[in-house]
Amino acid sequence: MTDLLTPHGAHREAWRCLQCWDAPCTAACPVHVPIPEFIARLRGADPQGAEELVRSANPLISTCGEICPDEQYCARACVLRGVEGPIRVRELHRFVTETAHAPWPTWTASRSKRVAVVGGGPAGIACARELAALGYAVDVYERDTAAGGIVRHNLAVDRFAVDRLDRDLSALHGAPIAWHLGQAAGSLREILAAHAAAFYAPGTHEDILLGIPDEEGLVTSGMAFLREWRDGIGKDLTGKEVVVIGGGNVSLDVTLTAVHAGAARVVLVYRRGPREMPVWRRELEEAATRGVAIEYYARPIALLVEAGRIRGVQCRRTRLVDQGARRPVPEDMPGFDFVLPAEEVIRAVGSSPARDEDVDLRWGSKATLPVSERMETAAPSLFAGGDLVSREGTVVAAASHGLRAARAIHHMLTEAAR
Amino acid sequence: MRSIPVRPLPAVDLAVVFLGRRLENPFILSAAPSTDDLDMARAGLEAGWAGVVLKTTSMEGTPVPLAYPMMSTMEWAGRRLVGMGNIDLISEHHIDAVEERVRVLSREFPTKLIAASIMGSSKEAWQALARRLRDAGAHLIECSFSCPQGSMGERPGAMLAQSAPATEKATGWVKEAAGDLPVLIKITPQVADVAEIARAVKNGGADGITASNSVPALMGVDIETFAPIPSLGGFGTYSGFTGPAIKPLTLRTVAEIARHVSLPISGNGGISTWSDAVELFAVGAQNIQICTAVMHHGFRIVDDLCSGLARYMARKGFTKVADMVGKALPHIVEHDELPRRQVRSRVDETACLRCGVCYVACRDGGHRAITMSEERLPVVDDERCVGCGLCPLTCPAGCIRMEAVA
Numbered sequence: 001m002t003d004l005l006t007p008h009g010a011h012r013e014a015w016r017c018l019q020c021w022d023a024p025c026t027a028a029c030p031v032h033v034p035i036p037e038f039i040a041r042l043r044g045a046d047p048q049g050a051e052e053l054v055r056s057a058n059p060l061i062s063t064c065g066e067i068c069p070d071e072q073y074c075a076r077a078c079v080l081r082g083v084e085g086p087i088r089v090r091e092l093h094r095f096v097t098e099t100a101h102a103p104w105p106t107w108t109a110s111r112s113k114r115v116a117v118v119g120g121g122p123a124g125i126a127c128a129r130e131l132a133a134l135g136y137a138v139d140v141y142e143r144d145t146a147a148g149g150i151v152r153h154n155l156a157v158d159r160f161a162v163d164r165l166d167r168d169l170s171a172l173h174g175a176p177i178a179w180h181l182g183q184a185a186g187s188l189r190e191i192l193a194a195h196a197a198a199f200y201a202p203g204t205h206e207d208i209l210l211g212i213p214d215e216e217g218l219v220t221s222g223m224a225f226l227r228e229w230r231d232g233i234g235k236d237l238t239g240k241e242v243v244v245i246g247g248g249n250v251s252l253d254v255t256l257t258a259v260h261a262g263a264a265r266v267v268l269v270y271r272r273g274p275r276e277m278p279v280w281r282r283e284l285e286e287a288a289t290r291g292v293a294i295e296y297y298a299r300p301i302a303l304l305v306e307a308g309r310i311r312g313v314q315c316r317r318t319r320l321v322d323q324g325a326r327r328p329v330p331e332d333m334p335g336f337d338f339v340l341p342a343e344e345v346i347r348a349v350g351s352s353p354a355r356d357e358d359v360d361l362r363w364g365s366k367a368t369l370p371v372s373e374r375m376e377t378a379a380p381s382l383f384a385g386g387d388l389v390s391r392e393g394t395v396v397a398a399a400s401h402g403l404r405a406a407r408a409i410h411h412m413l414t415e416a417a418r
Numbered sequence: 419m420r421s422i423p424v425r426p427l428p429a430v431d432l433a434v435v436f437l438g439r440r441l442e443n444p445f446i447l448s449a450a451p452s453t454d455d456l457d458m459a460r461a462g463l464e465a466g467w468a469g470v471v472l473k474t475t476s477m478e479g480t481p482v483p484l485a486y487p488m489m490s491t492m493e494w495a496g497r498r499l500v501g502m503g504n505i506d507l508i509s510e511h512h513i514d515a516v517e518e519r520v521r522v523l524s525r526e527f528p529t530k531l532i533a534a535s536i537m538g539s540s541k542e543a544w545q546a547l548a549r550r551l552r553d554a555g556a557h558l559i560e561c562s563f564s565c566p567q568g569s570m571g572e573r574p575g576a577m578l579a580q581s582a583p584a585t586e587k588a589t590g591w592v593k594e595a596a597g598d599l600p601v602l603i604k605i606t607p608q609v610a611d612v613a614e615i616a617r618a619v620k621n622g623g624a625d626g627i628t629a630s631n632s633v634p635a636l637m638g639v640d641i642e643t644f645a646p647i648p649s650l651g652g653f654g655t656y657s658g659f660t661g662p663a664i665k666p667l668t669l670r671t672v673a674e675i676a677r678h679v680s681l682p683i684s685g686n687g688g689i690s691t692w693s694d695a696v697e698l699f700a701v702g703a704q705n706i707q708i709c710t711a712v713m714h715h716g717f718r719i720v721d722d723l724c725s726g727l728a729r730y731m732a733r734k735g736f737t738k739v740a741d742m743v744g745k746a747l748p749h750i751v752e753h754d755e756l757p758r759r760q761v762r763s764r765v766d767e768t769a770c771l772r773c774g775v776c777y778v779a780c781r782d783g784g785h786r787a788i789t790m791s792e793e794r795l796p797v798v799d800d801e802r803c804v805g806c807g808l809c810p811l812t813c814p815a816g817c818i819r820m821e822a823v824a
């Protein structure tokens with residue numbers, strides 16, 4: 001999407017880094033990639049040394065080199081932001097992992113204890129790597145036939161090449177990790193009984209519905225739509241008018257994929273305004289350049305259906321009212337309804353976790369599972385992370401949970417041995 | 419033809435008079451590949467250079483045994499050509515060809531300086547070269563006593579200009595043959611006492627001195643093969659080092675000559691911009707020769723040199739280049755004559771980027787006088803600060819200066 005750095009360009013960019021003391025970028029990165037340090041190694045023509053640093057900090061560094069929303073993390077903290085532009089840290093990751101890629105040097109399952117990881121997405125992968133590095137034997141349960149979670153299955157095809165993820169996974173060759181793929185994990189209770197501890201990171205995969213009549217059967221799920229395109233069986237939308245309901249990054253990926261699928265027109269309907277849109281600027285720009293139109297301050301209230309097929313979406317204008325909440329709240333403005341012509345309507349308004357655990361996790365009323373700072377759940381020896389526990393919704397945040405949980409598990413198990 | 423419409427420069431006269439000849443501006447192409455071809459020399463003069471020194475020629479009919487590749491670079495901080503190395507020799511072209519170029523160019527460019535550079539291996543050779551170029555109509559002869567690859571000094575491998583007696587003797591030969599034609603001796607900066615060499619040049623009767631040629635250097639070692647850089651099939655030799663990295667050496671060389679010997683100086687070595695040129699004037703050069711900057715960015719840089727120089731002179735009220743020559747010399751003193759004052763580091767917090775680079779530098783290379791505040795601002799402890807002046811050098815925002823204190 002952005003221009004790739006040439007070797008000389010990367011070198012120049014590396015030299016632009018000021019090598020700040022107590023670097024604010026490192027503090028702003030959820031996994032605390034030692035940024036000035038890896039850049040210094042890059043300057044000194046030691047890409048292997050640089051790779052070792054970034055991969056130690058972030059097991060998904062090749063993936064993050066491609067899609068980490070650095071604008072909300074390291075680049076935002078860079079002291080050169082607003083002066084001459086932040087250092088292109090993410091692209092330097094990409095350069096490093098592409099120039100120097102080595103498997104993790106040595107693995108030994110030196111400890112007798114086994115730890116389970118439920119869910120092989122970014123959170124699970126990071127946790128498994130760290131546990132393995134700490135010497136534990138790890139069982140990863142993943143219901144898909146390959147690890148990676150959303151990163152493997154749901155990102156817009158134009159935006160991410162899965163070989164980045166495969167590169168991250170290949171760094172785990174030889175690790176004492178047993179990948180139980182293609183099987184949904186059984187009961188958490190049984191898993192906990194068979195392991196010294198478990199990390200629970202199944203993500204959030206239940207579609208949130210729009211709540212309009214005839215939705216089921218007619219409105220397409222954005223996550224399913226994305227996944228089908230990933231799996232090579234994507235729905236052809238050639239010449240179609242497509243309306244996407246959403247407003248977050250996922251909905252932008254859906255619009256990009258709809259364009260990719262041949263849609264004649266793609267309109268994104270969002271109930272708040274541009275300033276409230278919780279998206280990464282890079283994605284928004286990409287959608288704009290691909291011709292995606294955005295209908296702000298509107299929400300769907302009904303489908304127009306003829307002969308069992310969608311003809312349009314009736315939308316209602318909204319306006320924002322400040323109710324003292326974190327964000328202004330959209331309020332209906334009856335009498336200002338309008339119709340968007342549509343042959344395909346795709347929903348991408350979020351997803352929620354499945355709550356079919358057989359241990360008491362004390363969910364309460366929260367949409368995300370409450371965990372402690374050390375990723376502990378209410379159940380003993382059970383830790384959790386990833387999208388399940390936070391709305392941050394990034395690979396690097398999920399990875400940070402996995403790493404933190406692994407260290408907390410290690411702490412717990414070694415403390416317990418004393 | 420210029421494609422950019424250019425606003426007239428401030429009405430400043432950039433002309434200089436050097437050894438009796440008027441130059442439209444002080445910028446001359448030095449003896450190098452850019453002046454080793456008739457069309458290139460012509461292009462340079464058309465672009466606006468006030469003169470050329472054609473690449474050095476010699477008498478010998480034997481071919482000049484060039485070795486390729488000859489160029490190398492000192493790369494630093496992502497910059498490709500901080501300094502440049504070459505293992506070039508003198509021109510491959512015979513004196514016959516160079517003579518012809520002198521004839522053509524002095525006819526086509528009667529107002530420019532057409533100079534030729536020579537290098538001989540005997541009294542006869544030096545004198546024959548000088549006579550032939552004089553007769554061909556050269557305006558000036560420059561003698562290379564300093565080619566790092568040519569070993570024509572007293573000892574094998576040494577340059578002529580590394581021996582004062584040899585310099586004086588050979589200068590005398592050339593001057594004897596050249597007669598009224600001005601002679602410049604081009605020296606090397608790599609000597610123990612450059613003033614002594616300049617005195618020898620003067621005593622030998624030369625009209626001026628070119629200071630100075632490339633600096634002998636080893637450009638690098640390939641750490642895979644341990645071949646020197648540039649590597650020619652695994653073997654290498656020392657290069658002549660030129661370009662921006664050598665400017666400080668040139669400034670000192672020229673200052674040393676100007677402070678101790680009364681002799682017109684053509685300044686050369688490491689000049690890339692008009693402000694570099696002003697610095698070199700200030701330590702005593704009367705005009706500027708340039709090679710590497712042209713090899714990197716082309717003849718057109720002379721426009722930028724003239725533009726910047728003219729605006730600077732207008733701003734400072736200098737009416738001619740000569741007004742600037744030697745301006746810095748009265749300020750150069752020996753270390754024991756320096757004023758002893760108290761200075762302290764001062765940070766402009768409004769411009770500070772909060773990077774903490776100064777803090778690290780002072781902590782590990784200064785006097786541990788800087789601490790970082792909660793807001794990531796550097797705080798200088800005047801008790802600990804000795805005023806060494808390291809921190810402002812490291813500040814990317816340029817927001818630290820040294821201030822005199824009572």
Ligand SMILES: Cc1cc2nc3c(=O)[nH]c(=O)nc-3n(C[C@H](O)[C@H](O)[C@H](O)COP(=O)(O)OP(=O)(O)OC[C@H]3O[C@@H](n4cnc5c(N)ncnc54)[C@H](O)[C@@H]3O)c2cc1C
Nearest residue numbers: 119121122123143149150184185202203386387393394395
């Ligand atoms: C369309 C889209 C675009 C995105 N773009 C970006 C981006 O550009 N940059 C970025 O940083 N983040 C992006 N994200 C967010 C990022 O993908 C997620 O935050 C991250 O994948 C969360 O990781 P996770 O491990 O918590 O969950 P997931 O990635 O959802 O992985 C959970 C895994 O658990 C498995 N699982 C679930 N239940 C079970 C079970 N019972 N037994 C066994 N396995 C189970 C699932 O099959 C899945 O593989 C995007 C998300 C989406 C949806």
Ligand SMILES: Cc1cc2nc3c(=O)[nH]c(=O)nc-3n(C[C@H](O)[C@H](O)[C@H](O)COP(=O)(O)O)c2cc1C
Nearest residue numbers: 448449450474504506631660661687688708709710
């Ligand atoms: C490739 C190359 C060839 C050169 N050949 C000659 C030469 O034949 N005679 C000479 O007097 N100087 C020669 N020089 C030296 C230049 O004239 C000049 O003195 C030196 O490069 C320093 O100036 P600069 O820093 O502007 O390049 C050569 C320099 C280079 C880079």
Ligand code: SF4
Nearest residue numbers: 029068070073074090
């Ligand atoms: S992982 Fe993301 S936030 Fe961290 S340094 Fe890399 S690009 Fe920045």
